[in-house]
């Protein structure tokens with residue numbers, strides 16, 4: 001089976017780099033391999049003899065640029081190179097690499113990018129330390145304005161490697177070639193949108209080293225969780241496949257719960273029940289067939305229902321109402337120690353009250369699924385959770401704080417577990433931004449947990465399957481479609 005795809009932060013990558021050097025591959029050799037990968041990648045974007053302009057920065061990213069420039073010159077291209085700063089500032093391997101470039105070292109300010117068939121952006125990589133200003137900023141703006149194809153070395157200059165944020169201004173790359181593994185900025189927004197297709201070049205940093213220095217952050221693909229997906233055996237009966245309970249809102253707010261319930265059933269929960277306030281029983285009954293329905297009056301009603309141990313997975317939040325009653329229902333669910341997914345109103349009801357959720361979810365598999373707005377409302381007053389620039393860091397901290405797996409939704413949904421594991425999702429589509437889409441996601445995750453899938457794997461699988469279903473449909477997608485598309489996605493996964 002293919003291993004999960006590791007993603008390393010800038011500092012983890014530096015450690016892997018150092019360990020590789022200590023194990024006997026000199027830094028300059030790693031840089032030569034990186035530069036060769038850049039040259040090889042450039043050839044895919046250029047025609048023989050094309051004019052290639054390299055913009056090199058003052059660090060090792062610039063060093064990669066010098067190596068690539070020399071190789072491309074040897075391969076018959078017309079190559080010019082401009083440096084940001086002066087050659088005497090180059091140090092270490094970058095200074096060594098610069099010695100292999102026999103052409104003129106121009107000032108990056110003097111380069112005319114309009115004349116290029118291809119630009120190689122080797123200004124900054126993982127060492128970017130602050131916003132771009134002055135000559136650096138101007139160089140990036142001029143590259144972008146040229147309209148010429150740009151190959152980014154490691155990452156587009158101006159993008160923060162760990163957060164994917166734009167530090168003032170950033171190169172809009174046509175393609176990016178990175179080394180050993182992808183970095184967070186290749187998957188997180190807005191960085192992902194600046195990279196173009198990302199090529200990962202093997203420069204001889206071993207899998208064991210990458211695993212040892214990273215090992216907790218992944219791209220969210222099936223390789224991460226497919227082993228945990230339920231596969232019913234020949235003699236399985238529905239009671240072995242779990243019973244998901246979804247709490248419904250009042251008479252005019254019932255659709256969200258039914259969307260979640262339908263998704264839980266489609267993902268394989270053996271039974272699904274909607275727990276409905278008495279006044280909404282009629283509306284719910286008119287719309288449910290395979291899904292069961294029970295009257296449930298607030299927190300006490302939920303408490304009574306949960307005496308039945310067969311309800312092993314719960315969804316609370318979609319259209320439940322923002323008030324103390326919802327908080328009380330969450331308390332009942334937490335006390336009952338069932339698998340739990342909390343979304344929407346169940347999260348917003350704790351606005352400003354996040355301390356009540358501190359460590360609350362440690363004792364049972366639990367998943368919180370906020371979007372940015374819900375996340376910021378829930379954790380406002382906790383700058384350590386809302387302020388970090390990196391979405392991965394925010395989600396990891398929220399997971400550690402609450403004891404739940406946290407799914408921070410968006411175009412770059414990040415899933416993190418209290419133990420530090422995290423995954424970034426990238427197979428979504430903007431068509432998923434439609435009313436009720438999040439409710440469906442809750443149901444998928446709860447339905448997987450009902451079948452015994454651990455919380456982190458259930459959250460990662462739920463997010464991926466949800467996104468895959470949405471992407472397979474495309475324009476015109478509405479939330480009702482999503483659950484119906486799940487069987488097709490599952491069929492491919494379980495094949």
Ligand SMILES: NC(=O)C1=CN([C@@H]2O[C@H](COP(=O)(O)OP(=O)(O)OC[C@H]3O[C@@H](n4cnc5c(N)ncnc54)[C@H](OP(=O)(O)O)[C@@H]3O)[C@@H](O)[C@H]2O)[C@@H](O)CC1
Pocket residue numbers: 013014016017030031034057058059060061062063064123124125126127128129130131132133136153154155179
């Ligand atoms: N890891 C690996 O396995 C391998 C890594 N390799 C390559 O190394 C790259 C990382 O190299 P790196 O650490 O030297 O950092 P890099 O991105 O060149 O930038 C640092 C320089 O920029 C400067 N600077 C920073 N911000 C600035 C700003 N806003 N405006 C202006 N200046 C600014 C900063 O100067 P200072 O902050 O000191 O003023 C420093 O001089 C990596 O991306 C990959 O391409 C490969 O060669 C081989 C294998």
Ligand SMILES: Nc1ncnc2c1ncn2[C@@H]1O[C@H](COP(=O)(O)OP(=O)(O)O)[C@@H](O)[C@H]1O
Pocket residue numbers: 371409410411412413428429430431432433434435436437438439440441466
């Ligand atoms: N641009 C996008 N690309 C990919 N997925 C997206 C995008 N925008 C939203 N989504 C996904 O759509 C879903 C929307 O959920 P949510 O915001 O809770 O909506 P609702 O409350 O209407 O159900 C989330 O799973 C989110 O990750």
Ligand SMILES: [K+]
Pocket residue numbers: 061121122123124125152153154155156157
């Ligand atoms: K770069």
